[in-house]
Amino acid sequence: MRSTRRDFINKMLILAGYTISLSISKLSAANWLASDFRHQAINTTLAELFPDKTLQTSDKIHLKLPRTAENGSVVPITITSSIENIDTVYILSEKNPVPLIAKFSLNPDLETFIGARFKMKETCDVIVIVKAEEQYYQTRQKVKVTLGGCGG
Amino acid sequence: MSTIKIRSKRLDDYTLVRTLIAHPMETGKRKNEETGELVPAHFIQTLTFAHNNKVMSECQMGFGVSKNPFFSFRLKSAQAGDTVTISWHDNLGYHERKEHIIQ
Incomplete structure (x- = not known):
């Protein structure tokens, strides 16, 4: 039981982090691409x-x-x-x-x-x-x- | 004191919008003459030009643009009282926005 809860929280955190990083990378991509310059x-x-x-x-x-x-x-x-x-x-x-x-x-x-x-x-x-x-x-x-x- | 100056002129065929932004546009290669240290890069990355809140042009730029950047655009149709907006963001996170009403 304990391990499942821990797993769940871990997954939640990973997912949240992933979404945030994804949205940030999307934002910066829309604004300015360092690779172009x-x-x-x-x-x-x-x-x-x-x-x-x-x-x-x-x-x-x-x-x-x-x-x-x-x-x-x-x-x-x-x-x-x-x-x-x-x-x-x-x-x-x-x-x-x-x-x-x-x-x-x-x-x-x-x-x-x-x-x-x-x-x-x-x-x-x-x-x-x-x-x-x-x-x-x-x-x-x-x-x-x-x-x-x-x-x- | 805003760093953005906007001027517009209604002509027969189009409306000319000119903008001048006070910005150092440092390349990151220039040395401070007294200390000999490199001046960190500081330049505008994106500029947005809007007419009545509709984006007309989005510009992405590097430090190849001159210090105190100047840009001009021509709007096909604009009326007196219309607003034009210029906004910029630079690599250090500074940003500014200015509205101008066409006379």
């Missing part, structure tokens, strides 16, 4: 973010980026696109220690327009990838960086 090479990031996906190069994504950024710690970018139904936009900088800069979800009530400012470590390509109707499109543009802006 790892220190790694661009190819690894691309392979992890878009496994088995074809990234079609598109000229329908328009980037407004400086040709030369004098200060790599503040590079302004404006993204617009004529592709319909874009729901996610990714900004990546090829040679940053953490290539993924930001990922935006877009509600259909928003125009496909994002303005932001980001850091670039050195001269490289800025890659913008958009997702629309489960298709992925990308475009890239080279930015020359005079003074790097990562670390210091």
Whole structure:
């Protein structure tokens, strides 16, 4: 009798702990994924973010980026696109220690327009990838960086 | 003092919403010039932009975003008196939310 009660309580505790940890992990997953923002090479990031996906190069994504950024710690970018139904936009900088800069979800009530400012470590390509109707499109543009802006 | 500034402008085709957040966005790689110690990473991880309590955009970011992050969005249709809300959470658990009424 005693052992059953003990077992029962133990099971309860394990179950409770499990549910709590599960809900916490779910919450954090919904918010921010550390794995997306790892220190790694661009190819690894691309392979992890878009496994088995074809990234079609598109000229329908328009980037407004400086040709030369004098200060790599503040590079302004404006993204617009004529592709319909874009729901996610990714900004990546090829040679940053953490290539993924930001990922935006877009509600259909928003125009496909994002303005932001980001850091670039050195001269490289800025890659913008958009997702629309489960298709992925990308475009890239080279930015020359005079003074790097990562670390210091 | 709120760290979030929001500005909006109603134009013919869309409403431009711009936001500026005062935040250090530390990478964790920078050294304190006096002590030579690394400044711990401190950066915004998620930003949510809502219009009349409806989420318009959720942004996940790393420390690749500049210090004092700036973002702009265009709402397809917004009326005077509508509210836009910006909220952020950072890696140290700080968070802030601000509402703005479109004029």
